Amino acid sequence: MRLLISFLLVALSLMLIGCGGSKSLQATDTGDIPDWFTSVPKDPNFLYAAKTATSQDLQLALDKAATDARAEIARQVEIKVEGLQKRFQEETGTNTDAQLLEQFTQANKTVVSTGLSGTQITKQKQLQDGSLWRAYVLVEYPVGAANQALLQQIKKNEQLYTRYRATQTFKELDDEVKKLDDAKKTQ
Amino acid sequence: MTVGRFLTRFIFIFIIILGLAGSLQAQHYPDWFLNPTLIHCIHSVSGVAEKSYLSDSAISYAISNGLNQQNINNGIEVQAETSYWGTEAGKYCLWRKYEETPCNKIIDNQDFQRNTKKIFKNENLVFVLLVDSMCEVSEYGVQSVDVKRVSTPQWVEHIPESSTYWYAVGIAPKYYYETSSWSQAEQEARKYLAFSEGISIKDVTKVSGSGESKQVLVVEVELKNIEVVARWRNIKNDLFYCLLRCPKQ
Numbered sequence: 080m081r082l083l084i085s086f087l088l089v090a091l092s093l094m095l096i097g098c099g100g101s102k103s104l105q106a107t108d109t110g111d112i113p114d115w116f117t118s119v120p121k122d123p124n125f126l127y128a129a130k131t132a133t134s135q136d137l138q139l140a141l142d143k144a145a146t147d148a149r150a151e152i153a154r155q156v157e158i159k160v161e162g163l164q165k166r167f168q169e170e171t172g173t174n175t176d177a178q179l180l181e182q183f184t185q186a187n188k189t190v191v192s193t194g195l196s197g198t199q200i201t202k203q204k205q206l207q208d209g210s211l212w213r214a215y216v217l218v219e220y221p222v223g224a225a226n227q228a229l230l231q232q233i234k235k236n237e238q239l240y241t242r243y244r245a246t247q248t249f250k251e252l253d254d255e256v257k258k259l260d261d262a263k264k265t266q
Numbered sequence: 267m268t269v270g271r272f273l274t275r276f277i278f279i280f281i282i283i284l285g286l287a288g289s290l291q292a293q294h295y296p297d298w299f300l301n302p303t304l305i306h307c308i309h310s311v312s313g314v315a316e317k318s319y320l321s322d323s324a325i326s327y328a329i330s331n332g333l334n335q336q337n338i339n340n341g342i343e344v345q346a347e348t349s350y351w352g353t354e355a356g357k358y359c360l361w362r363k364y365e366e367t368p369c370n371k372i373i374d375n376q377d378f379q380r381n382t383k384k385i386f387k388n389e390n391l392v393f394v395l396l397v398d399s400m401c402e403v404s405e406y407g408v409q410s411v412d413v414k415r416v417s418t419p420q421w422v423e424h425i426p427e428s429s430t431y432w433y434a435v436g437i438a439p440k441y442y443y444e445t446s447s448w449s450q451a452e453q454e455a456r457k458y459l460a461f462s463e464g465i466s467i468k469d470v471t472k473v474s475g476s477g478e479s480k481q482v483l484v485v486e487v488e489l490k491n492i493e494v495v496a497r498w499r500n501i502k503n504d505l506f507y508c509l510l511r512c513p514k515q
Contacts, residue, residue: 113423132357133356137437137438137439137505138437138438138454139359139362141437141454142348142359142362143350143357143359145458145461146348146350146481146483147350147352147357147481149461149465149467149481149483150467150470150479150481150483153467153470154470195465195466195467196462196463196464196465196466196487197462198461198462198465199425199427199432199433199434199462200425200434200435200458200462201424201425201427202423202424202425203423203425203435204423205437205505207503219427
């Protein structure tokens, strides 16, 4: 009888282990931090932002990281456009023209706020960190798209267009956008 | 050997086999569900439903799910807004809104309904493959795949890129109903497609010194011709993955 009880207990334990095995869902994932997060890719044709976020909700963790990365891209675009603005001003000598400065700042804002269409999550990884999910994302944005958006804004504003179209910076910008358009057509 | 000993051994072995069976239970899916691109048809869609006591009603639900899915894939309007507040202690969600409305409100696709090409049943679900009348489904695509034996697809971490398509991966945890997990994974992927297609920033504020920041992103866009490229289930973490794509507008 004792033997039977022992057998039954052992068997029951094995069964429970078996059942538990099929549903051991939340085992801690000790995977490493992805390489693309520690050394973010560099490419003159793209802007990259790698961000991480945690949450008890996996989707929220991913959303937080992606939003943060997009905000980082927006800051990079803003810096890039500000750089172009300085070059325009140096070439045309309009550093003190308040109206022109205001118009360009407005164009910059529009590019940064609406020009982020085209950002794409190209890499992502999720790890379980205790009871939290940690999400890593890499968001990519083609520089050509930012240039195109800025050019459109300048062309929309007659005063800006008249002042800047003869500059070397404008020609470079225009050429880059034309190259992008040609590349799209050939694809 | 006495009858008692024989019975004891029999019960012992039976219980062990029963216990192991639980852990070794396979998770089979039709390959046309996991890799819909194997079906070389312009219009094809998979429908899925939980198994029910009446087999026919489960199939009907699966067909209805497939038709709904096809309607969504044809075109949806997406309106989304997310706002986050970042502090030294972490990032907090202030609000998240996501709404998608099918462009075509009425599901009228008799052509699809008449062409239920394949039905597959696994341990929990019923799958149907719907195709249009022009489509000839090859015999390839009737295999069942045990996801436990499938290694992690590359697209799970490295999302494909293309000059003509947006690609996005949606992930969902395991819910009580597995169909909800698959549906959620697809919706998450659609959300990321929408974010790529038409996002604008309403507010990005960074307070210098305190480390605080606020981000508000808005999406208002129409997505058309969405395609499911692949699905995968991570058994280890019980996560459901879906890779979608749609043409760049």
